[in-house]
Amino acid sequence: MGCLLFPFLTLASDPICIRDQAGKPIPHAYVKIGPDKVVPVDSTGSFELPDNLEDDQLIEVFAMGFDARQILVREISELSSLLLTEKIGQMGEVVVAATRTDRSVEDLPMPVTVISRKQIQETGGMRLSEVLREQTGLQVVSDHGSGLQMQGLSSDYILILLDGEPLIGRTAGTFDLDRISVTNIERIEVLRGPSSAIYGSEAMAGVINIITKSNGQPFAASLESRFRSFSTMDLSGEASFNQNDWSVQAYLNRFRTDGFDLNPDVPGNTQAPFQATTGQVKLGKKSGKWEFRIYSRMYREDSENVLQINENGTGRLADLSSERRDLNLNPTVTYRPNEHWQLTLRSMTSVFETHSLTEMQEDDFVVDAQDFQQRYHRTEFQLDRQLENNQLLTLGMGHLLETVDATRYEDLNRFDAGYLYLQHQWDPTDRWNIVTGVRGDLHSQYGERISPKISWMYKFSEKFSWQASLGAGFKAPDFRQLLLNFNNASAGYYVFGANMVQEGIERLQSQGLVQQLLLDPSQFGALQAESSLAINTGFRWKLSNDLLLQGNFFQNNISNLIETAPFARLTSGQNAFSYFNVSRVRTRGIELDWTWRLTSHLQVSAGYMYLDANDLDVLEQIDSGELFRRDSENRTQRVSRSDYGGLFNRSRHSGNLKISYQEPVSGINLALRAIHRGTFGFGDVNGNLILDDPSEYAQAMTSWNLSLSKTLSNGLLLETGGFNLLNQLNQYEPSNPGRTLFVGAKVPFHQLVNSK
Amino acid sequence: MNKWNTFQAGILLLALSTSCEENTVEEPEIELQAVTVENLHAPGDLMDRSTGEITEVRPFRYFSLEDNQMVEDREGDWDIGFKGTTIIVNSGSSGSGTAQASVVTGTFDEITSVPATADFKSDREDGMAIPTGSGNGWYNYNSSSHIVSPIPGRVLLIRTNEGNHAKVEILSYYQDNPPLSEVDPMTTPSPYFTFRYLIQPDGTINF
Numbered sequence: 001m002g003c004l005l006f007p008f009l010t011l012a013s014d015p016i017c018i019r020d021q022a023g024k025p026i027p028h029a030y031v032k033i034g035p036d037k038v039v040p041v042d043s044t045g046s047f048e049l050p051d052n053l054e055d056d057q058l059i060e061v062f063a064m065g066f067d068a069r070q071i072l073v074r075e076i077s078e079l080s081s082l083l084l085t086e087k088i089g090q091m092g093e094v095v096v097a098a099t100r101t102d103r104s105v106e107d108l109p110m111p112v113t114v115i116s117r118k119q120i121q122e123t124g125g126m127r128l129s130e131v132l133r134e135q136t137g138l139q140v141v142s143d144h145g146s147g148l149q150m151q152g153l154s155s156d157y158i159l160i161l162l163d164g165e166p167l168i169g170r171t172a173g174t175f176d177l178d179r180i181s182v183t184n185i186e187r188i189e190v191l192r193g194p195s196s197a198i199y200g201s202e203a204m205a206g207v208i209n210i211i212t213k214s215n216g217q218p219f220a221a222s223l224e225s226r227f228r229s230f231s232t233m234d235l236s237g238e239a240s241f242n243q244n245d246w247s248v249q250a251y252l253n254r255f256r257t258d259g260f261d262l263n264p265d266v267p268g269n270t271q272a273p274f275q276a277t278t279g280q281v282k283l284g285k286k287s288g289k290w291e292f293r294i295y296s297r298m299y300r301e302d303s304e305n306v307l308q309i310n311e312n313g314t315g316r317l318a319d320l321s322s323e324r325r326d327l328n329l330n331p332t333v334t335y336r337p338n339e340h341w342q343l344t345l346r347s348m349t350s351v352f353e354t355h356s357l358t359e360m361q362e363d364d365f366v367v368d369a370q371d372f373q374q375r376y377h378r379t380e381f382q383l384d385r386q387l388e389n390n391q392l393l394t395l396g397m398g399h400l401l402e403t404v405d406a407t408r409y410e411d412l413n414r415f416d417a418g419y420l421y422l423q424h425q426w427d428p429t430d431r432w433n434i435v436t437g438v439r440g441d442l443h444s445q446y447g448e449r450i451s452p453k454i455s456w457m458y459k460f461s462e463k464f465s466w467q468a469s470l471g472a473g474f475k476a477p478d479f480r481q482l483l484l485n486f487n488n489a490s491a492g493y494y495v496f497g498a499n500m501v502q503e504g505i506e507r508l509q510s511q512g513l514v515q516q517l518l519l520d521p522s523q524f525g526a527l528q529a530e531s532s533l534a535i536n537t538g539f540r541w542k543l544s545n546d547l548l549l550q551g552n553f554f555q556n557n558i559s560n561l562i563e564t565a566p567f568a569r570l571t572s573g574q575n576a577f578s579y580f581n582v583s584r585v586r587t588r589g590i591e592l593d594w595t596w597r598l599t600s601h602l603q604v605s606a607g608y609m610y611l612d613a614n615d616l617d618v619l620e621q622i623d624s625g626e627l628f629r630r631d632s633e634n635r636t637q638r639v640s641r642s643d644y645g646g647l648f649n650r651s652r653h654s655g656n657l658k659i660s661y662q663e664p665v666s667g668i669n670l671a672l673r674a675i676h677r678g679t680f681g682f683g684d685v686n687g688n689l690i691l692d693d694p695s696e697y698a699q700a701m702t703s704w705n706l707s708l709s710k711t712l713s714n715g716l717l718l719e720t721g722g723f724n725l726l727n728q729l730n731q732y733e734p735s736n737p738g739r740t741l742f743v744g745a746k747v748p749f750h751q752l753v754n755s756k
Numbered sequence: 757m758n759k760w761n762t763f764q765a766g767i768l769l770l771a772l773s774t775s776c777e778e779n780t781v782e783e784p785e786i787e788l789q790a791v792t793v794e795n796l797h798a799p800g801d802l803m804d805r806s807t808g809e810i811t812e813v814r815p816f817r818y819f820s821l822e823d824n825q826m827v828e829d830r831e832g833d834w835d836i837g838f839k840g841t842t843i844i845v846n847s848g849s850s851g852s853g854t855a856q857a858s859v860v861t862g863t864f865d866e867i868t869s870v871p872a873t874a875d876f877k878s879d880r881e882d883g884m885a886i887p888t889g890s891g892n893g894w895y896n897y898n899s900s901s902h903i904v905s906p907i908p909g910r911v912l913l914i915r916t917n918e919g920n921h922a923k924v925e926i927l928s929y930y931q932d933n934p935p936l937s938e939v940d941p942m943t944t945p946s947p948y949f950t951f952r953y954l955i956q957p958d959g960t961i962n963f
Contacts, residue, residue, distance in 0.1 A: 310942065493889075515882050566889065575889045626861060628909025632935050634927040634950070636863045636908050685937040687905030689896060695937040 015046040017081040018061060021600050026084060029063035049077070064104065065092035067545050089548040089595040089605075090114040091540070096164055097189040097209035099425060099435060100198055101384060101392060109435055109457035110469040111536050111552040111591070115188040117213075122660065122671035124707040124721045124742055126226060126234040126255060128180035128210070129735070134675050134705070135190065136607025136656060137591040141649055142735040145176025151192060151554050152587030152613035152650050153205035157475055159195070161209040163295055165330050166199075168376045169352030173478060179299055179326065181253040181278045183224050183236040186213040192591075193536040193554060194473025197437035197453035198396075198421050204473030204532050205556070212280065212295075215240040215249060221749040226719075228742030232257040245286040253278040259305075260737040262729070267308045267317055270734050274303035291334040299326035307358070309367060318367055322356035342384040350376040372406040374479075394423040409483040410500070417443040431459045445482065446529045449474055468537040473556075474529045481527060481562050481579040492574040495564065498527035501578045505568060508576060516569045524567065528581050532558040538591075546597035555588035585647065587613040601662040608655040613647040618690050629693065630686050645681050645691035651700075653678035669709045671721075676702045682732040698732035715751030719744045788954055788963060790864070791824055795931055796949040800840025816844060821914060821922045821955055835916045838949055841895055841904060841929070843886045846917060848878035853917040857885035859893060860911050864925045864952065867911055870961035876915050886912060894926050902941040904929045914953075922955035923963055 018029045018041065025045030032038055033050075034057065041047045049059075055074040062068045066084040076082065086092070091106040093114040105112055115131065125131045129146035132138050139149040147155030156173035159166060167175065189209040196203050221239040233256050240249040255278075259271040280297045301324040308315040332346040351373070358368040380398035387393055400417040421439035428434070434456040441449045453471030460466065477498065484497040485504065496504040501524040508514050538552030561583040566575035589611040597603045619641070621627045627639040646652075654677050661670045679700045681691035691697075707721035720743045727739040796819065802812035818827040818834035827834035835855045837844040846853030856876035860867065877885040890897035894912060896905050906926040914922045926949060930939050933950040954963055 566891065569883070569887070569889060569892065575892070626909070628861075628863065628907075630906075630908050630927075630936070634906070634933055634935065635952075636911075636925065638863060638909075683901065684898065686908070687896060687936050688908045693937075695935075 014080065015048050016076065016079060017044070017046045018063065019045065019081050019083055020066070021083060021085060026063045026066065029061060029066075029084070032060045032062070033057060049073070064094065067092075085545060085600075088542070088546060088597055089550065089593070090116055091542075091548065093187065095189050095191075096211070097161060097191050097207050098195075099394070099423065100164070100382065100396070101394060101425070103425075106465075106540065107433065107457075109433055109455035109467045111192040111467070111538055111550075111554075113190045113192075113593075115190065117186055120182055120185055120188070121709070122669070122707050123673075123705070124226070124719065124723070124744070125182055126228075126232070127178045128182055128185075129177035130723070131182055131185075131188070132177060132190075132208070134656060134658075134673055136593050137192065137609045137654075138190070139651065139654065139677065140177065140735065142733065143649075144172040144174045146178050146735055147174035148177060148208065149649070150190075150205045151556055152589065152611050152647070153556065153558075154649075156478070157202065157204040157473070159199055159203040159207045161207060162297065162328070163212055163330065164209060165295075165328070165346070165348040166202075166376075166378070167326075167328070168350050168374055169324070169326055169354075170478070171354070172480070179276075179301065179324070180210065181234070181236070181255060181276075183234070183253060184212050184238060184251040184280060186211050192552065193469055194451075194453065194471040194532055194534045194556075196449075196451035196473045197439050197471055198423060200419055200439060200441050200449075200451070201474055201476040201529065204475050204530075204558070212251070212282065213238070213240075213249065214247070214282065214284075216242060217750070218242050219750055222747060223749070224744070224746040226742055226744035229740045230258050230260050230737060232740075247282070247284040249280075249282040251278070251280040262731065262734065262737075267315075268306040268320075271737065272303040272305035272320075274301055276301040289336050291332075291336075293330075293332040293334075295328075295330040295332075297326075297328045299324070301325075306361075309360075317361045318358050319361055320356065320358045322354065325351070325353040327351045340386045344382045344384075345380075346382075347377070347379040349378075350374075352376075370407045373404070375403045377401045390427040392425040394421075394425075396421045404479050404483070406479070406483075408486055409479065409497075410485055413479070413483055415444050417441060433457050443476065446476055446527065449529060449531075463542045464539065466537075466539050468535070470535050471533075473532040473534060475531075476529045477527045477562060477579070492570070492572045494570075494576040496576065496578045498524070498579050501567065504576065504578075508568065508570065513570050513572070514568050514576075515571045517567065518569060518575075519565075519567045523580075524578070527562065527579055528560050530558060530560050530562055530581070532556050548593075548595045550593045552591045553589075554591070556586065558585045558587075561585055582617075584616040585614065586616055587611065587647075587650075589613075601664055603660045605658045605660075606656065608653070611650055611652055611654070613650045614644070615647060615690070618644065627688060627690065629688050639688065639690070639692050643692040645697070648681040648683060648691055651678035651680040653700075667710055669707075669711075671707045671709075673705045674702055675705065676700070677733075680732075698730055701728045701730050701733075701736075702726075703728065703736075715748040717746040717748075719746075788956060790952045790954040792927075792950065792952040793819070793824070794933065794950045796826075796838060796951075798838035798840065798947050798949060800842075800947065814839060816842075816850075818846075821924070821953060822916055822918055822920065822957075833917055835914055835922075836924070838947070840947055841897070842884070842888050843894060843912070843926075844879050845885045845914065847885075848880045850879040850884075854878075854915075854919075855917050856915045858913045859886060860913055861909050862911055863909065864911055864923065864954075867913075867923055868963055870913055870921050874913050876913070895929065903936065903939055904941075904946070905936055916955070920955055920957055920959055921961055921963075922953050924951055924953040926951045 018026045020026055027043050027045045029041050031047050039047050053073045057073045060070050063084055067087055069084055093105050094102045095105055095112050098108050098112050120131050123131050129140045133140040140146050141149050148158050150158050155175050160175050191207040194204050195207050219241055224236045226234045236253040238251045256275040259269040259273040262270040277300045282295045284293045303322050305320045307318055307320055309318050328350045330348045335343045354372045356370045359366055378400045382396040385393045397420045402415045405412045419441045423437035425435045436454045438452045451472045455469035457465055457467040482497045482499045484495055485500050486495040534556040536554045541549045560581040562579050563582050564577045565580045567578050568576040591609045593607045595605040622639055622641055628636045629639050657674045659672045679697045681696050682698045685696045686693045703724040704726055705723045709719035711717045722741040724739050729738050798817040799814055801810045801814050803810050816837035816839045818837045820827050821835040834846050844850040845857045846855040856878050858874040858876045860874055879885050887893040894906055894910050896907055912924040927933055928950040929947050931945040931948040956963055
């Protein structure tokens with residue numbers, strides 16, 4: 001509360017406090033008088049004007065994240081506080097993920113959006129999937145968990161970072177966003193387009209960087225809870241402490257839900273009941289030019305479900321229990337000898353485990369037991385060198401060690417990789433900037449890869465800038481594609497990962513099971529990384545301080561996609577399969593975002609994405625007349641291009657409309673959002689394995705979500721609201737339970753104590 | 757049990773006189789018509805699902821394209837046979853006849869003659885004329901929905917024991933030829949083959 005003024009003292013040098021629209025002091029502002037005189041602003045956001053200023057002298061006030069303000073000495077001397085307006089559309093936010101250095105959104109030559117704490121709060125969500133699904137161009141798709149889809153590419157191709165470090169643990173390629181609780185997230189950076197030039201594998205469609213809270217106050221503690229339909233409860237506590245350059249931040253979250261059931265006729269829930277606990281401890285110490293940090297996080301989840309197993313026509317019930325464990329440790333040391341150099345050494349150690357057990361209810365017979373354990377260790381050194389004042393050079397190198405041990409894989413498998421990345425950020429003039437980067441990966445499994453990227457931006461004016469970015473992305477073969485050793489006894493087929501094919505085929509041959517090899521054995525096992533080339537180009541158009549239009553066109557051309565294909569015909573008539581680089585896909589589209597601040601209390605925004613995602617081999621087959629379909633009497637017809645609907649699970653049209661309103665009298669905040677997902681193909685029905693029939697589409701739906709919240713003067717926050725208020729259901733979206741209502745409260749203890 | 761009926765027979769011979777190749781002036785019009793065979797029930801072997809071991813071997817169901825009827829046993833004059841997802845021809849390892857098959861791509865109606873590229877084969881221990889396994893021969897098996905669907909655009913060309921040519925399109929693996937969108941692999945009875953075929957009885961390769 002440093003900005004408390006003493007109104008009875010009216011000296012010429014009264015301190016002036018710089019505040020945001022909500023009245024909170026802005027401590028990081030700076031004030032310029034004339035061309036080069038800078039006035040210091042203290043940590044409470046206050047500054048004092050020097051004496052003997054002329055009345056018509058111009059003062060400029062800047063603060064990161066806010067529109068700059070110009071004011072005359074004559075006007076300012078009558079004020080006790082000076083209000084700044086936040087830059088619209090999070091344009092002023094600093095982004096780390098895009099360049100691995102701090103850079104504000106409006107200066108980045110690539111498409112980036114930032115989801116702020118306020119927006120996260122307004123969604124009323126508990127898990128990360130509920131926040132991300134409301135963003136333009138992002139879809140959450142149910143496939144072995146809640147997976148993200150970006151630019152038409154699935155979760156496999158999106159890198160998820162926690163405070164800049166990669167999170168591991170995927171099931172069938174999907175990173176389950178429900179593993180991440182949102183109450184300790186400060187902001188989320190969404191970086192679109194490939195970033196393999198700094199991150200390597202997986203950063204093909206884009207990167208999500210989750211930045212957790214770091215509280216600068218000497219002491220803070222709060223408790224936050226939300227309750228909602230389906231007996232879902234989310235309880236979080238956090239405490240932080242800052243003194244003598246030490247900082248400690250602790251967070252604990254407990255989540256539970258009964259799940260829900262969209263098909264009551266079938267035993268078991270659509271979403272299983274589960275409980276999850278998340279803990280995080282962040283420790284930091286600054287000491288002169290050194291900074292030390294240790295971040296750690298643990299996650300534990302247990303779920304139970306029932307399923308029916310059909311055997312010879314009779315259904316028997318079985319209990320399915322599963323657990324997931326996740327542990328990360330991330331120490332970082334930063335040394336800043338002077339303003340031109342910064343050296344960072346960091347490492348990330350993670351363990352991800354899953355265990356699942358299926359037992360018959362009547363006799364505890366174990367139908368299936370699966371264990372999976374992945375260990376990941378990365379050490380990385382990064383050097384940032386400021387050249388003159390308009391160039392920043394970044395050099396990084398690292399080593400990666402990964403092991404995996406699982407029921408379906410033989411032995412303990414180990415992978416090693418080394419990498420080197422180089423990035424140059426250059427602002428030749430105020431109008432231009434260029435970021436170039438290249439990364440080389442050397443991997444024990446798939447050899448070497450070079451991933452370049454170049455991005456540039458031109459500011460036609462303060463209001464309008466154009467950006468373009470060309471980059472290469474890649475994704476290494478995953479464990480399943482390399483290591484799987486699977487035999488479906490009842491159907492009689494085999495699936496071998498690329499590393500297991502040679503051994504597998506020899507075994508089958510020695511057993512006399514192989515009838516015919518379908519591929520040249522020299523091709524076995526040579527699995528390459530999937531690779532992409534992409535362009536992203538678009539604009540930021542600030543029509544006024546309160547009106548922003550952003551657009552981005554993208555095209556991703558992906559080749560060497562890995563799919564299963566038969567490599568041997570067995571005497572049983574069935575096949576043995578393995579993984580091969582066989583297919584090519586192209587996704588392209590446009591993302592548009594419109595943000596309009598009508599008054600300081602009312603903001604409206606709208607987003608839209610058009611997406612066209614095709615399998616290029618299918619298009620080729622259609623053009624050469626080799627693709628067929630069946631009519632309602634199962635007779636064959638030829639497929640034409642106009643019949644083809646592209647890849648499954650992609651909506652051609654999607655969009656959102658958001659209204660955020662602060663009622664001035666009651667102080668109630670209202671956030672109303674309509675999230676639309678256009679019709680999409682759910683799967684093949686007519687037998688030709690592609691999307692080409694009206695019966696293969698799921699209906700479009702719009703989810704209306706509303707949150708109401710009120711912050712009392714002592715800091716207590718109360719909220720209520722609901723998701724999917726019109727209760728729209730879609731059997732092809734099993735993560736949508738229908739209408740969900742919630743209430744919540746946040747109790748900031750430190751403020752309650754202070755205000756007494 | 758074996759409920760099956762056929763749309764009989766429309767081979768209309770407008771002229772009974774057989775014509776030789778040179779006689780082009782007064783060539784008689786022969787209008788061939790496709791025959792649809794419905795619900796040919798051909799259950800596969802019984803298997804212990806946990807071990808993959810076959811517990812009961814069931815017989816093939818044999819069919820004569822020439823006569824448009826079932827044939828009781830393996831020694832009879834059948835052309836093709838069905839069991840589960842496997843379709844055999846009467847030759848080589850499957851039977852004592854001379855029937856052969858070739859799998860070609862196209863729509864049933866477009867195939868107006870046996871293409872020169874058609875490669876007629878007999879069944880052999882190391883490879884069936886109509887390859888087995890999903891995606892290889894006549895069907896796809898979707899491992900997530902568990903539906904067996906005839907591959908659109910696959911036509912089976914059969915050379916019968918008598919040396920005539922027929923084209924065959926498998927329409928469905930499920931009872932009463934339902935549209936695939938209505939198939940529930942757990943409840944819709946299978947395997948009940950529905951197929952249509954057209955045979956050229958004059959020994960030429962044109963349909």
